[in-house]
Amino acid sequence: MRTKRFRPDVDVAPWKGGHAPYDIIKEGTIALVVVGLLTVMLAVVFGSPDEPAVTIKTWSNATPVDFAMTALSELNQTSGTAQYGAPYNTASTGQKLGPLELAKWVGARVPVNTVRDFVINPLKSLPDQPVLTADLRQWSTASTSTRDQWIKNYTKASTHLTFVNGQVTDTANNVGPVSVFINDLTQMARTGALDQALVTQSGFYTTNFTLPLLFLADGSYLANLALHQHLMGDQWGMMNETGNYPGQAWLWLYTFWYQIAPFNSSANADVLVWGIMMALSVVLILVPFIPGLRSLPRKTRVYRVIWREHYHNTAQ
């Protein structure tokens, strides 16, 4: 009969040494009390951050021209959301993991049409606006080429957009209803009505903030606030949080990849980093079965520090 070879990184010899008293309930109780007290102490001393949420109302009042330009980018479909691709639309292929177009394959399952959802539908929700109603009718009955020409003319003149006496003013000609749309949407945003119109498009009760968050992210206001809070991608981004708090420090490795080449300049950075992290996670799970990796603990002998007392006693 063959005896099985002893593999030191897989097998253990049966313990033939002694045992010591061990009170598992007492240990758990002490740990709970200590952790509870430590938590209370940290909460009392440091508290927690709670920077109020940004609204489209605060954004459009603080920087109305930036808001108007973002609204225009939704209408002429040059915004980040309009150009995004899946899951919002089919405007681009999206990121690729080698030959794999994962997002594109899954498709636009959270459909967002920036013209309809960010501009036309909110404007339609405004009551008792005869001029706007006529303009919306003009828009809906115009041909696609006419609409494109209006938007093109307005976009060309948009570098001269100003905000004077509470109105968005422009110098554009032959723009159809576009001037009214941009100005009225800005007015609507400044009252807070656009915040509500974007979340209530799917009914009275809603907990889905996809539309207002995408609109906010398309402008530069949110990003500028984040920059001042040291939350940008090249500032170790989303693992941080506002103020001097540790944030999601456990995401350090995920965030680390974004700081180095080629990921910090790759158009496919997100899917590449996710690919790496998924692969590393699988490796971590399967460590017990990976030769070499499972031998490192034995070879580095860090265990001698951990079981210092045991080895000291057995050497006596």
Add this chain to the structure above:
Amino acid sequence: MSYTDIERQWTTRLRRRFVHLLPPEKLLPDTQPTYVSSWIYVFGVTTLAALVVVIASGSLLAIRGPQWWHTSSVGHFANSLHLWSVEIFFFAMVIHLWGKYFMAAWRGGRALTWMTGVVTFLTSIGAAFTGYVSQTNFDSQWISTQAKDGINATGAGAYFNVLDMGQMLMWHIVLLPLAAVVLTGLHVLLVRVKGVVPPFDEPAKVNA
């Protein structure tokens, strides 16, 4: 009903199997091998204790709903408890994980114990992340609008929409904590079944 009928019952079989696998003296031991003597062992039980405080403080927040902590000093304190218990939880869990790596704690048929531990760690990252994006404040706005690109790039964003606060909150307070607690329970039971991994066997030094 005959004795044989009772023996064949699913309940009887399951109880027998459970007691055989995990007799009371293993489930609640009163002795440990003498090698279980190191500060590293503190971090396993600290992680468990922190998990209890995380769930307790989260439950406190749940009583008055997701917006309460913005307008109440008591609610804000409950949020602070939740935040710091999560920080302690991850701090302890990461040290526990590295400690177990350098102890090669998968030896002696304990691979499943290691694997459930790592999966619990990954699940906990998801639980914490969904908490960060459902805070309903500036942090959640920024983190969700940044994180969407990574998740969307994998195709998962079509089903796991980080901009949908309702979906994220449900994952945060129901699905992921449930998974983390079940996995933790399984992990602890496996530790009790297999016992704590013994040290590497080293030949004793012979003094001349």
